[in-house]
Amino acid sequence: MDTRSSPDPIIGQSDNFLAVLERVSRVAPLNKPVLIIGERGSGKELIAARMHYLSERWARPYVKFNCAALNEELLESELFGHVAGAFTGASRPRVGRFELANGGTIFLDELASMSMRLQEKLLRVIEYGEFERVGSSETIKVDVRLVGAANVDLPDLARRGEFREDLLDRLSFDVLTVPPLRERREDILLLAQRFAEGMAVELEREYFAGFSPAAAAALETYHWPGNVRELRNVVERAVYRLEHARQVVEEVEFDPFASPYRPQTHTRDTERPSTEPTVEPDQTAAEAFRLPVDFPRIVAEYETGLLNRALEESRYNQKRAAELLGLTYHQLRGLLRKYQLTGNEQDH
Ligand SMILES: Nc1ncnc2c1ncn2[C@@H]1O[C@H](COP(=O)(O)OP(=O)(O)O)[C@@H](O)[C@H]1O
Numbered sequence: 627m628d629t630r631s632s633p634d635p636i637i638g639q640s641d642n643f644l645a646v647l648e649r650v651s652r653v654a655p656l657n658k659p660v661l662i663i664g665e666r667g668s669g670k671e672l673i674a675a676r677m678h679y680l681s682e683r684w685a686r687p688y689v690k691f692n693c694a695a696l697n698e699e700l701l702e703s704e705l706f707g708h709v710a711g712a713f714t715g716a717s718r719p720r721v722g723r724f725e726l727a728n729g730g731t732i733f734l735d736e737l738a739s740m741s742m743r744l745q746e747k748l749l750r751v752i753e754y755g756e757f758e759r760v761g762s763s764e765t766i767k768v769d770v771r772l773v774g775a776a777n778v779d780l781p782d783l784a785r786r787g788e789f790r791e792d793l794l795d796r797l798s799f800d801v802l803t804v805p806p807l808r809e810r811r812e813d814i815l816l817l818a819q820r821f822a823e824g825m826a827v828e829l830e831r832e833y834f835a836g837f838s839p840a841a842a843a844a845l846e847t848y849h850w851p852g853n854v855r856e857l858r859n860v861v862e863r864a865v866y867r868l869e870h871a872r873q874v875v876e877e878v879e880f881d882p883f884a885s886p887y888r889p890q891t892h893t894r895d896t897e898r899p900s901t902e903p904t905v906e907p908d909q910t911a912a913e914a915f916r917l918p919v920d921f922p923r924i925v926a927e928y929e930t931g932l933l934n935r936a937l938e939e940s941r942y943n944q945k946r947a948a949e950l951l952g953l954t955y956h957q958l959r960g961l962l963r964k965y966q967l968t969g970n971e972q973d974h
């Protein structure tokens with residue numbers, strides 16, 4: 627659960643980005659569900675938070691949750707809660723995110739990864755505010771405003787039968803599409819300057835001396851597949867590599883893996899999405915990715931995938947799961963907290 631009292635500042639002056647912010651302000655006071663569509667790292671989460679804090683629900687809970695991190699069973703119990711004994715490992719009852727968000731807003735990221743069955747349950751809670759905890763027949767009523775995010779084309783998924791049409795209709799009261807960074811280049815240096823200053827503060831330097839014209843031009847012309855998140859990483863890395871505060875950033879490195887000693891990869895001519903690698907027998911996992919990639923996200927996905935597998939295999943016995951992963955119990959607990967895979971008692 628998000629306990630901050632105010633959202634992070636949103637930076638941007640380009641017309642197409644300001645138009646999105648304008649629509650956020652308009653739709654925020656309504657109790658309608660809203661969809662935010664945009665590439666990874668484009669600021670969907672920031673916009674969802676703004677939607678909440680500009681609504682009449684601002685003083686009530688703001689709960690955010692990423693639907694892609696968990697399998698169907700765990701996702702259902704995270705969202706809707708469960709009763710004791712609902713499934714193996716459910717020794718205690720658990721309150722779901724919808725109950726926690728009562729009176730406020732729930733932000734569901736990567737909505738498209740939800741199974742058809744859970745989509746049906748989601749539709750019911752949006753339409754009637756009703757659901758049951760897993761393993762229970764008692765209907766619970768809540769008043770929650772839903773903000774959903776996706777980085778895929780939902781109408782296309784619906785056409786292919788992978789997303790419920792009725793849910794899509796219900797969610798699409800207003801659809802805000804966040805333009806990718808490469809479509810709002812005026813914002814790049816503005817953001818870069820803020821991120822650089824923030825990094826200088828973090829490094830306890832007195833100031834940030836700026837970007838050389840060449841570095842600024844490089845930032846402005848790059849295609850930014852990872853959008854603002856990637857820009858932040860690139861800028862922070864460049865600032866952190868400076869020897870002292872008076873130095874200007876003259877070089878930016880877009881690919882942190884670049885090195886003459888980098889292991890050779892096989893050339894491959896088939897296009898595949900960089901985040902869904904298929905590992906072939908003669909490949910290491912890393913070679914299955916087409917660069918550039920969003921490193922933190924892929925590592926996070928890989929780690930959550932392994933954690934979930936070990937939890938399932940061990941039937942949610944965390945000591946056993948730690949053993950299966952060659953981790954200490956402490957290390958496992960740390961990772962579960964990091965990815966919010968812990969039981970209800972730890973994460974709010
Ligand atoms: N307009 C913006 N102003 C300031 N920071 C931004 C902006 N857009 C994105 N960010 C930052 O970039 C990162 C990714 O944003 P996020 O909202 O998580 O993207 P998404 O949810 O679309 O993947 C975060 O660190 C966020 O604070």
Ligand SMILES: [Mg+2]
Binds near residue numbers: 667670671735
């Ligand atoms: Mg996000």
